[in-house]
Amino acid sequence: MNRLALSLSLLIVVCACRGRDPDVGKLPVVEPKPPARTLTRRALFGAMPVENRFQDPLITFSGTGWFAFGSGYSWPTSYRRVDQSSPTGTPVLVLPGPENNGGVTALGQLKTARTPLHLETWLGREEGGGDDFSGVDVSLVGLFADGEERAVSLTIDESSRQVLGGVAWARFTADLDEGPVGWAYFMAGDGNEETLLLTGAVAVDLPAQAGAAFGFSKPRAPSARERELAAAARERSQQLALAPRPRPSRPKHPAAGR
């Protein structure tokens, strides 16, 4: 039921009951019917492009596209992927700060190249969690062609702020005149250990002629934590093994037999 309909129905109920003997002259309460739900369409990647350099744009964790880290670079005690309304119509990763002593950082792997690169992601606060993103750290770290490892911070696009389903969202972006070589690491976390929502991670090539029309982000030296997490992600994804082949089974809990 939408808010307008709810308010109207409450008003009718209140008016009908106030000052009346409940046993005398009852009037039937007529609740206005909520508008019927409507059918629409959603693309495979929601509002995100297909040509997205992130390995796992829907944050499914079904491949090696995402990792989450707690304090230091241990596993966090808590992070979740949820499906809920988001600006890109895609699932959301919840990084619950209070449940993780020392915070939690999401790390997404993306393939980059020496082309101009646009990066963006949507970050949110859980319902009732306000709209303050000042404690957020969101960056790209990678190896640039000169042999230096650097980081680029994504910055908030104030004009993008919106509230969906009670969640305050804002888009963070960065434009690079030349991307890192090889694979790069996107990281998002909250330094104040507030719960952070993450969705819509996108990395797309910019037209080569984009040139100085963009206010390109300035790379900086990576922080100690950024370095540690990138190293940990690389360590966890170095298998020289055969491709897995799933086998069917009778009905059983998926955890059984692993």
Place this chain on the structure above:
Amino acid sequence: MPRPRPRDTVLWLLAVLGTFVGATAASAAFDAATGKVVMANAAWSLPFDGRAELDGASVFAYDSNGEVLDLTAVQDRLLDDGERAIEGTGLIRLGGDISYVSVGLPSPDANAAIDALRDRRVRATLWQRPRGTRVGASLSWFTGAYDDPNASWLASVTLQPTGNVTDDGWEEWTSGPFDFAWAGRFAPAFITFTDEQYYVYYGGGSWDVEAQTYVDGLEIVDLGPAAVTPTACALPSERTDCGDEGVCHLGVCVDAALRLGAPLEDAALRADYVDRRVFEVEHFEGGRAPRARAGLVAAALAPLKEAARAVEFWPTFAAAYQLLVDGHASAPMVSYPSYANGGVCLHAGEADLLSDLDAEERLVPLVFSAGDNELGALLAPGDALVRVDGLPVREWAAAASRLISHPGDPAGRDVVTAPQIFNAALDAGAIVTFARCAGPAACATSEVEEITVDLGALTGDRLLDGGTAPLLAYSASATCDFRFRRPVEAPDVKDYAFAGSADEGGVRSLLINGVPDRYMEGGDAWFDHVTSALGDDPTLVLFDERSGAGGSIDAVDLIAAMLLADGDSYAMDFLPSFEGAEDDGAPRAAVVACSNDPNAYSCGNGFRYRIGDGGGPVASAADAKLAVLIADDVSGNDYVTRLLKERSGGATRIFGDGATWGAFGVIWSMAAHVGELMGGSMQVQDTIFVDSVDEPLTGEQRFETSTGIRPDVVVRQLQSDAVFGRDTVLEAARAWLLEVQP
């Protein structure tokens, strides 16, 4: 006119790239006037409108801790709320604290509506409204009741999104069209709902027991007569025998959707899906030779965007990914690959006792071992598989490409796929013909005993007659390790993490099945065994890696560092794709410089690994005379074999047939985008082997992926040895090791 701001340009770009929404394919069941789904056309449905619907239903359910839940617990998740429900007056809340549910469909014998669907084509549809999580849904067919412990898996269909959603968050999921009963005989046994939090859970995340999804409006709609008539068939003629919608399974035509998975039905989703997989190949693939073949994949997949049938959709992905010649590449899967082999292990060999065959015709799979069952009773070691469905084996295998795959170096294909040929024959219910000659003298054709087995009669026919097919049971399958005999025996000798050694006649034999990570179960013991076997300066070493499933870099290094002498090989450069800038040397130089910096952390997922960096013993067996036995060797075992070619101390020879896979780089799993069982995999690096520290980084870049290591001595199992219990490859290697040098 104001000039567009850069951000506007980006937003426009994103809009063009990302928000394409195809022509609306309105759900036939959705009533726009009421905003409800109407199941008026359902032949069978589960509207979740009351507990009575599930009374008596067979249910397997678990909570997030794997604890069994009973039917009552499932019924307690029903919610009587007509306003929230998209269909009828109720819905069921799944996921979270009820993480896995298999609901048995009624037996056709007990339910007239289900029984009436035996020879019909149907579509299953359900709606779900994620509220913190989502469930994947699939239908499964078994050779008996779903709770019968002797029942074997026959088929499955995974539900997929249609792209239809409502403004309050309901999503429509469908099976696509499929023939309801396997060969008109077995109805789907159950529908399973699995909370997708498992992916995050196994990625290290936590389980949100409060996360749920509403599920409603499960219906099966009758679309008309079944598309495939369950007639007898043979795989090479399955198009003729079974038509455009069928495949040959256990000797009978069945709907391809049941065996291969239904194609993505919605045109817009399908086009995006194909484009995404092509993008992944073009950008994520790390092998340089495979990258040069990415256009072949794009060309192969492009027609699937326009239209797709089950016989071609997912098999085309599987075939296309093999075009890369990336031994780590595997296509996304929505259905299980064939696994049953009836306990029979066939491997590549030479039927040298069949004197009337020409040299090429003698290169056929030989029986290495057979299980203790009715099929095994017919076969003996050394029996040569000479025909399948009346065709020469090579010709039949070519027709069975949807069941036989080898993504690595084609030079190794005959060796690697030999056991798969028998799996495929069993899957198809083929007629297999073996030739037996007792030896030691060769047999003329008239002296050869032919053993012909109709695998369809042992499986499909029996099932259609109401019997069972024990050959399909999980317990009947055997692990085939490409060895006729083993130089080391132990109860767990076929286990991946096994390493064992034995001394015989002055020869130290070391047997492994891969190069496991030290931190996996059994990893420590593997490292200890290998260190012990190669650590005391052995003089003659027989290294049997005929079953080599790869593993970890440190394990590769452990073996190589002990067998190489100082200076034999310096390092390996693991290099991600530089997307067209491979030849200028600059990106590689950046990776190597980064890798040499002790403060570096990721180096673009590239690195230089110096031999001996693992910290194990060095050159402890460098002077040993070494025989390496290869057969099915991938990734980590590619590296081991490649490095051992550099030995300068003791003599080294590689014995075997075919080639290693040529998979030089790490493997990453790709994401599942539409609820597939797996999103496939790809190699995200290539490797340059570096001979010395001062080797220049510029100039020709010698990437090695796609080309495996060939044997120095081509030797294959002979039938004449097999009938007397001799392993030809093993004996050739021993003989060379024991040769006295002049």
